[in-house]
Amino acid sequence: MALFGYTARTGEGLYLEDRLEASSAEAVATQLALQGVSPITIFPVKAQIDWIAELRARFVEERVPLEELIGFCRQMYALARAGIPILRAMSGLAENARNRTLGRALEDIGESLKNGRELSVSFQQHPRIFPLLFSSVIQVGESTGRLDASFEQLIKYLELERETRRRISTATRYPMLVVSAVVAALIVINIFVVPVFSQTLSSFGVALPWPTRLMIATSDGFVRFWPWMLAALVGTVALWRHWLSTAEGLLAWDQWKMRIPVFGPIIRRATVARYARAFAMTFSAGLPILRALDVASRSADNAWISARVKAMGQQIERGDTLTRASASAGLFEPLFLQMIAVGEETGALADMHVDIAVTYESEVDYDLRRMSELLEPILIVGVGGVVLLLALAVYLPLWSLSSGIRNGG
Numbered sequence: 001m002a003l004f005g006y007t008a009r010t011g012e013g014l015y016l017e018d019r020l021e022a023s024s025a026e027a028v029a030t031q032l033a034l035q036g037v038s039p040i041t042i043f044p045v046k047a048q049i050d051w052i053a054e055l056r057a058r059f060v061e062e063r064v065p066l067e068e069l070i071g072f073c074r075q076m077y078a079l080a081r082a083g084i085p086i087l088r089a090m091s092g093l094a095e096n097a098r099n100r101t102l103g104r105a106l107e108d109i110g111e112s113l114k115n116g117r118e119l120s121v122s123f124q125q126h127p128r129i130f131p132l133l134f135s136s137v138i139q140v141g142e143s144t145g146r147l148d149a150s151f152e153q154l155i156k157y158l159e160l161e162r163e164t165r166r167r168i169s170t171a172t173r174y175p176m177l178v179v180s181a182v183v184a185a186l187i188v189i190n191i192f193v194v195p196v197f198s199q200t201l202s203s204f205g206v207a208l209p210w211p212t213r214l215m216i217a218t219s220d221g222f223v224r225f226w227p228w229m230l231a232a233l234v235g236t237v238a239l240w241r242h243w244l245s246t247a248e249g250l251l252a253w254d255q256w257k258m259r260i261p262v263f264g265p266i267i268r269r270a271t272v273a274r275y276a277r278a279f280a281m282t283f284s285a286g287l288p289i290l291r292a293l294d295v296a297s298r299s300a301d302n303a304w305i306s307a308r309v310k311a312m313g314q315q316i317e318r319g320d321t322l323t324r325a326s327a328s329a330g331l332f333e334p335l336f337l338q339m340i341a342v343g344e345e346t347g348a349l350a351d352m353h354v355d356i357a358v359t360y361e362s363e364v365d366y367d368l369r370r371m372s373e374l375l376e377p378i379l380i381v382g383v384g385g386v387v388l389l390l391a392l393a394v395y396l397p398l399w400s401l402s403s404g405i406r407n408g409g
Contacts, residue, residue: 004028007040019045021124030291035118035139064129066165068099070158072106077151086147087113105129118142133157133278133299140285150285157281164270164361171368178379182386189390191226194219201397208397215393247303255304262374266367272331273360275300275309276353284350290316305331322349332356 006028008016016037020028025042032039072093079089090110097103105126112122120139123130134154141150198216201208208216222229243249258268278299282292290313297309312325323341326332332340336356343352 003045004042005045006032006042008032008037009040010037020121021127027294030294031139035121064099064102064105066158066162068097068102069129070155070162072097072102073151073155073158077148077155080148080151086119102129119147131299133282133295136282136287136291136295137285140282140287144286153281153285157277160277160361161274164274164364167365167368168270171372174372175375175379178383182383186386187222190215190219190222195223197394204401207400209392209400211389211393212397215390250303251307254302258302258304262371266364266371269360269367270364271300271302271305273357273364275305275331276360277357280350280353280357283353289322289349 003019003021004025005019006017010016020031025044028042029039075093076089079093080086087110090106090113094103094106094110097106108125109119109122112125113119118139120135120142123135123138124132137150137154138147141147194215198219201212244253258264258271260267275296279292279296282295283289287295293309293313293316297306297313300306300309308329308331312322312329315325315328316322322344323337326340327337336359339352339356340349343349
């Protein structure tokens with residue numbers, strides 16, 4: 001996201017001058033047009049980074065979990081449905097917010113509303129908390145006078161997103177716990193236990209079997225070079241994060257991770273399902289198809305899929321149909337392309353994309369259960385192999401010592 005300044009005129013001829021955060025100048029023009037504002041000039045603004053605020057946002061400020069956003073949307077839906085003025089509702093929710101970061105954001109949104117900004121524009125000032133999908137759906141609700149319907153749509157979307165995250169977390173929790181426990185145990189054994197054991201064996205002067213030599217050599221490496229290993233780990237993580245912060249690195253990683261065996265197809269289906277559901281929601285809310293594609297592409301949370309969806313939008317701008325653009329993008333299987341074609345012919349594009357999302361989500365759910373069933377025996381064999389190697393490394397020299405003592409006796 002970049003910062004753009006603009007000058008524009010409203011339909012009544014009022015002159016405006018402000019700034020807006022967006023992915024491109026074209027996105028700024030689209031947002032202004034949706035607000036009924038005619039842009040005069042749009043120019044990039046070099047934002048000055050407040051490093052203190054940036055560090056505080058990353059490491060100090062409390063994150064806003066998905067449950068808090070869902071609760072906020074539920075409250076706003078009830079208040080909007082009851083006819084409570086938005087400024088009053090925002091003030092009350094800011095005072096009663098359990099999450100401090102969300103509370104400060106709502107206070108800032110309230111001040112923005114007092115200064116005459118629209119609610120959707122005020123949400124855009126907090127992209128870390130409220131994604132573009134959020135403000136785009138709210139914008140439609142403002143223009144149609146149905147804010148309650150917009151918040152109701154957001155509730156359904158966020159609840160489905162929470163359910164998807166819960167399924168992924170449940171499927172990966174057990175493997176992560178097992179791997180973390182094994183790694184932690186190996187580090188403790190290599191640093192604290194093996195050196196003492198090695199000194200004891202060296203005092204007897206016996207020939208050591210290869211499992212014991214391997215264990216002692218690994219432990220010596222940990223003890224001698226752990227500062228360098230730690231520095232290498234930190235440096236690798238820093239370089240990795242820097243690479244992912246670049247557009248090229250993020251695009252390459254997001255494309256590559258969908259090719260990882262076992263995990264790649266699950267990531268791909270889950271991401272395409274997220275895109276399809278976001279498109280269905282924004283399009284059914286009343287956004288034009290190009291704007292709905294732009295919002296859905298950013299909601300996918302994958303740079304490669306976002307690039308493919310943006311290419312779809314460019315193809316549609318040149319006069320192609322959504323079906324042909326989707327086929328060129330290579331995101332959907334032939335069956336789903338037929339569903340999109342039927343949706344275009346019957347005017348049920350949103351419903352068809354909901355069906356696509358539901359189908360992909362059910363496949364992801366099945367794949368996650370199957371992955372857990374496959375990983376469990378692999379983990380058992382892996383942990384058993386590590387335990388067997390440690391047992392052989394410890395007991396083989398002890399058996400040699402006991403045999404030597406018996407033979408000597």
